[in-house]
Amino acid sequence: MVRILLKFSEKIVEQPITSQIILDLKVPINIITAHIDSKGGEILADVPEESMEKVVKAFRSKGATVSIPKLVEVDNEKCVSCGACVALCPVEAITLAEDFSIVFNKEKCVGSICSTCVDACPARAIKSAKQNHAELTNE
Ligand code: SF4
Numbered sequence: 399m400v401r402i403l404l405k406f407s408e409k410i411v412e413q414p415i416t417s418q419i420i421l422d423l424k425v426p427i428n429i430i431t432a433h434i435d436s437k438g439g440e441i442l443a444d445v446p447e448e449s450m451e452k453v454v455k456a457f458r459s460k461g462a463t464v465s466i467p468k469l470v471e472v473d474n475e476k477c478v479s480c481g482a483c484v485a486l487c488p489v490e491a492i493t494l495a496e497d498f499s500i501v502f503n504k505e506k507c508v509g510s511i512c513s514t515c516v517d518a519c520p521a522r523a524i525k526s527a528k529q530n531h532a533e534l535t536n537e
């Protein structure tokens with residue numbers, strides 16, 4: 399699966415774009431988080447790698463912007479095992495191993511729309527990292 403960030407402007411946010419694309423393309427799009435109000439919306443979703451190109455094209459044709467969200471990278475060398483990131487992560491994407499090293503689960507992390515751990519780390523051991531995906535152009 400590839401994680402993508404969809405943004406909908408005020409003009410199109412009330413349209414059922416995501417459900418229509420799921421039905422039209424018959425692609426299972428897994429919605430991780432969604433923040434939508436009358437001013438616009440943002441959806442973080444996982445899309446099967448083999449369907450990425452057509453999904454991105456479909457969202458863009460309906461006026462949504464599509465990008466690859468930044469995830470985070472943890473540098474265990476810098477980590478002082480304070481546990482702040484573990485306590486603050488809203489989705490339990492970071493845990494402490496028995497040896498007090500950090501275990502990061504990128505499948506759970508919601509990335510740049512959160513970044514709580516990046517701001518909280520006193521040792522600057524966590525940073526945002528851009529994800530690359532060859533088929534996603536015109537970000
Ligand atoms: S960016 Fe947010 S979701 Fe991801 S590991 Fe950090 S606190 Fe957890």
Ligand code: SF4
Nearest residue numbers: 477478480481483519
């Ligand atoms: S906040 Fe930073 S120093 Fe503290 S446990 Fe997490 S990565 Fe390590």
